[in-house]
Amino acid sequence: MSHQSELIATDIEAYLAEHERKDLLRFLTCGSVDDGKSTLIGRLLHDSHMIYEDQLASLEADSTTQGSAGDQIDLALLTDGLKAEREQGITIDVAYRYFSTAKRKFVIADTPGHEQYTRNMVTGASTCQLAIILIDGRHGVITQTKRHSYIANLLGIRNVAVAINKMDLVDWSQERFDEIREQYLEFAKPLDLIDPVFLPMSALLGDNVVEKGDNLAWFDGPTMMAHLETVDVEAGIDLETFRLPVQMVTRPDLDFRGFAGTIASGVVRPGDQVVCLPSGVSSTVDGIVTMDGDLPIAGPGRAITLTLTDEIDVSRGDVLVSEGQEPLRAHNVDAMVVWMTDEAMTLGRQYLLQHANGLSNATVTTIHHRVDINTLEQQSTEELALNDIAWVQVSADRELIFDRYGDNRQTGAFILVDRLTNATIGAGMITGAGSSWDRAPEDSLQRQVSMVSAAERAVRFGQQPATVLLTGLTAAGKSTIATALERQLFDRGKVAVRLDGENIRLGISRDLGFTAADRSENLRRAAEIARLLNNQGITVIAAFVSPDATVRSRFKELVGDERSIEVFVDTPIDVCRERDASGLYERADASEIADFPGVSAPYDHAETFDLRLDASVLSIEESVAAIIEMLAERGHLRG
Amino acid sequence: MTVSTLPDELRLTHLKQLEAEAIHIMREVVAQFEHPVMLYSIGKDSSVLLHLARKAFFPGPLPFPLVHVNTTWKFREMIEFRDRIVQEMGLELISWTNQEGIEKGINPFDHGSKNYTDIMKTQALKQALDAGGYDAAFGGARRDEEKSRAKERVFSFRDKFHRWDPKNQRPELWSLYNGRVNKGESIRVFPISNWTELDIWQYIHLENIEIVPLYFSAPRPVVTRDGVTIMVDDDRFQFEPGEEAEEKWVRFRTLGCYPLSGGVESTATTLPEIIQEMLLATRSEREGRVIDYDQSGSMEEKKREGYF
Numbered sequence: 001m002s003h004q005s006e007l008i009a010t011d012i013e014a015y016l017a018e019h020e021r022k023d024l025l026r027f028l029t030c031g032s033v034d035d036g037k038s039t040l041i042g043r044l045l046h047d048s049h050m051i052y053e054d055q056l057a058s059l060e061a062d063s064t065t066q067g068s069a070g071d072q073i074d075l076a077l078l079t080d081g082l083k084a085e086r087e088q089g090i091t092i093d094v095a096y097r098y099f100s101t102a103k104r105k106f107v108i109a110d111t112p113g114h115e116q117y118t119r120n121m122v123t124g125a126s127t128c129q130l131a132i133i134l135i136d137g138r139h140g141v142i143t144q145t146k147r148h149s150y151i152a153n154l155l156g157i158r159n160v161a162v163a164i165n166k167m168d169l170v171d172w173s174q175e176r177f178d179e180i181r182e183q184y185l186e187f188a189k190p191l192d193l194i195d196p197v198f199l200p201m202s203a204l205l206g207d208n209v210v211e212k213g214d215n216l217a218w219f220d221g222p223t224m225m226a227h228l229e230t231v232d233v234e235a236g237i238d239l240e241t242f243r244l245p246v247q248m249v250t251r252p253d254l255d256f257r258g259f260a261g262t263i264a265s266g267v268v269r270p271g272d273q274v275v276c277l278p279s280g281v282s283s284t285v286d287g288i289v290t291m292d293g294d295l296p297i298a299g300p301g302r303a304i305t306l307t308l309t310d311e312i313d314v315s316r317g318d319v320l321v322s323e324g325q326e327p328l329r330a331h332n333v334d335a336m337v338v339w340m341t342d343e344a345m346t347l348g349r350q351y352l353l354q355h356a357n358g359l360s361n362a363t364v365t366t367i368h369h370r371v372d373i374n375t376l377e378q379q380s381t382e383e384l385a386l387n388d389i390a391w392v393q394v395s396a397d398r399e400l401i402f403d404r405y406g407d408n409r410q411t412g413a414f415i416l417v418d419r420l421t422n423a424t425i426g427a428g429m430i431t432g433a434g435s436s437w438d439r440a441p442e443d444s445l446q447r448q449v450s451m452v453s454a455a456e457r458a459v460r461f462g463q464q465p466a467t468v469l470l471t472g473l474t475a476a477g478k479s480t481i482a483t484a485l486e487r488q489l490f491d492r493g494k495v496a497v498r499l500d501g502e503n504i505r506l507g508i509s510r511d512l513g514f515t516a517a518d519r520s521e522n523l524r525r526a527a528e529i530a531r532l533l534n535n536q537g538i539t540v541i542a543a544f545v546s547p548d549a550t551v552r553s554r555f556k557e558l559v560g561d562e563r564s565i566e567v568f569v570d571t572p573i574d575v576c577r578e579r580d581a582s583g584l585y586e587r588a589d590a591s592e593i594a595d596f597p598g599v600s601a602p603y604d605h606a607e608t609f610d611l612r613l614d615a616s617v618l619s620i621e622e623s624v625a626a627i628i629e630m631l632a633e634r635g636h637l638r639g
Numbered sequence: 640m641t642v643s644t645l646p647d648e649l650r651l652t653h654l655k656q657l658e659a660e661a662i663h664i665m666r667e668v669v670a671q672f673e674h675p676v677m678l679y680s681i682g683k684d685s686s687v688l689l690h691l692a693r694k695a696f697f698p699g700p701l702p703f704p705l706v707h708v709n710t711t712w713k714f715r716e717m718i719e720f721r722d723r724i725v726q727e728m729g730l731e732l733i734s735w736t737n738q739e740g741i742e743k744g745i746n747p748f749d750h751g752s753k754n755y756t757d758i759m760k761t762q763a764l765k766q767a768l769d770a771g772g773y774d775a776a777f778g779g780a781r782r783d784e785e786k787s788r789a790k791e792r793v794f795s796f797r798d799k800f801h802r803w804d805p806k807n808q809r810p811e812l813w814s815l816y817n818g819r820v821n822k823g824e825s826i827r828v829f830p831i832s833n834w835t836e837l838d839i840w841q842y843i844h845l846e847n848i849e850i851v852p853l854y855f856s857a858p859r860p861v862v863t864r865d866g867v868t869i870m871v872d873d874d875r876f877q878f879e880p881g882e883e884a885e886e887k888w889v890r891f892r893t894l895g896c897y898p899l900s901g902g903v904e905s906t907a908t909t910l911p912e913i914i915q916e917m918l919l920a921t922r923s924e925r926e927g928r929v930i931d932y933d934q935s936g937s938m939e940e941k942k943r944e945g946y947f
Contacts, residue, residue, distance in 0.1 A: 012915040019837075020845050024653035093805075095789040096782045098835045105653040107833055110789075119810060126812040234645040247666040252699035260695075262663045262814065267649065291697040299649030303662035305697070316670055340810055354815050413813045422819035424809040 026107040028125050030148035031134025036165045040203035047210035048099050094124040103229040118387035119340040122427055125155035129233040132161045137170040141183040147373045153191045156409050160196040168202040172215045199224050237300050242266030242322035243411050245356035250305055258289055258305035259314050264410035267299045273323040276314050277401045283308040317358030319401050327403045332395045332434030341425040345384040352417040353396055356410055360398035367392050393434040405429035433517045437524050437554050457537030461495045462639040465534040467559045470543040472569035473598045475580040477615035478543040484624045485541050497533055499526050501544040515595055520551045527558040534563050547597035549606035568609035573598050575616040654842050661830035662695040668828050669702050671818035672775040679705040681717045682894045683850045684779035687839055690848050704731040706767050710759040712896035714872050720851045735767035747898040748877040765801045777828045783835045793832050799823035840914045853891045856905040860884035867901040
């Protein structure tokens, strides 16, 4: 191995000093044998002089018996590991390769491109910071390209380098390169990528892999190697929210009690206030203890042992977090799951769930949808097969303390383990706390049917029941309109019940806060009540902020579309602020209330409504009249 | 969530990242298993492994014993080094030898490296693990050592016969290591999987880790046989007709049983000099190891049978 540094021969101490300061980049190579992936890896290893002479000799011997590169040394053979695979001529697992330059050490997760091996790619991608997507210059963006990009992105990789390979077979054409770049950018729009980097190359001949070569003079970007050496992968590291999942308690004697773990995110210093979850007890960091002496500060990725100033109860599975930035907690979570075993995943079956904060028993309670990784279409299904990717809801018997996977790859990930074979059978990425909208009720429950028909109720009450959902910002006038509407209907001899967001929270929803998930649950409960009342022939007037359009449409779906009337009270926010007697906007401005729609959280203006009222222009009477008119039009006011 | 570019004080070099990963893995094993053990081969990788373990559980003692599979053919200096380190660091060490092999007089000269390795290393290792009832065993193997190791997991599952099935390995995601085993089954754990030979040397240099003096060049009595330089470490050495020991400046890049470890001629007597030689060399580390070359894909075969 000859690293190309003069320093090795002239000043080894200086060389060592330089190399001991290198950083580490873990990347994934996606593509099939046909795209020249193994050749690219072989080329990176070969041209960075990481292949020893005896390995090269053994490679030359192999090339004559198994190779497919004609007279040249078949670099692809370097990366094929196991005997059976070599004979089959395909790579069938995740293999890890290593090389380093003066700037960085690299770990390559080499995963196969074949369709049936989603599972391997997911495994490889889980620890990577960057993905190289290989495209055969002759074929351009194909289904496989999309699949690889989607999976890499699903696993949280935002840095993508698109290697447009085999440029020698398309006459080194810049036009072709541009064409493929446009194709890729078009399809990658919905993905959450940092600007993908496009690199033309010929892995076989070496152009623009490590050396620039002569054939791609028109290309003014970096070589693949130069890009790998310089790409910034630190930009996404979270230094704000401290998370230390406690792996074990170190207690060598009565005087020392340390909490050991690897920092998942954030920074810690002696003197910091931390909270232990799930207990919620706070303490102060006393020291960051290591064999090399106490540290003044420690950040993400560091394996440390913390001591605290108070004797609080902390054990394996607990999480130490920074005060005021607590993670999410729930028994039910929504997650993207990749299924990794032949035996299908079925609803209700018990699995073990392993997460940064420990092990619990879990079942998948709902499959929201499965993603077809070729078309990215969402499909409904009752079970998952090997290599399926789906958005599901998981219910655990222990409270999970987590962040969304998009925010934290360490605290947002879990694996599912088979209780009998102990095999790892699923990988999960948490998207948020699970809502109850989709949760199926217990199978054993049966609905009791009423002896009074809807027609009889309609005649008795002189109406066809409806649910009027008044939505809009705080202080838009929803409750005022609802109260006036209730009066009007009552005066006309109709039977109506008013459900007010705040009133519901005073009782039925007093356990809920104001996060998006809690708002959603509050509305679900209101929808259940509305449906119950509608079924009894009674009209419902519901006044809720309901800022999320998806949740509003779920509300209408649950109540029944033919009974629902969504009224958007679209009062300009300045007017709302003026009318706000309770000072909620001021408190939201001062960050005393978090996630406040219109201030620190969005109100989704998607046009889901049936009627739009601007309460800054219309009087209360006019607003109520408009709603009455719609109720009449739709036949709700006659029995 | 706010992001910011990493300030220098928080940037982890590749060695610090590898160190943190290894520590995380070791702690996970101790937390998940009842009877872990560390396989200690006395070589440089074992020295690094031991150093990392002391860091992982600092300020406590190692929460597991070390097992050394003693074929009785190790270099004498290795055994001296082992005993001194164990004493100085206050470690618990179990030295295990396959008594059946001893009784049958199995040795590397008469029985061929394949049979010898199987009986005195692979079988002995299994016996030692069974005797201790260990459910997890740390080893110092690295993925860059040999082709078949490139796909090895960090937690490598073994059935109750210690067999490794390359088709039946658990996918390993993030830093979530699945350590569930049924009774009798076990895992081998490789905390330094992602280290290369250069990383090992750099880390030894940076952390000032003590290693067996055989790694440094010195005048030693050797015989050159089939292109491999073998040290005459004791009077059990079987000379072939016409052979005699000659003194040469040699050092060893890997250490094992002295008749199976090839030395390299060298003048390197310090760590930087060793690293310098390695970087300028064109022969890979395992080449001096006779057992890899018995048959094509031979490491894979050995691993299936339970070799580390």
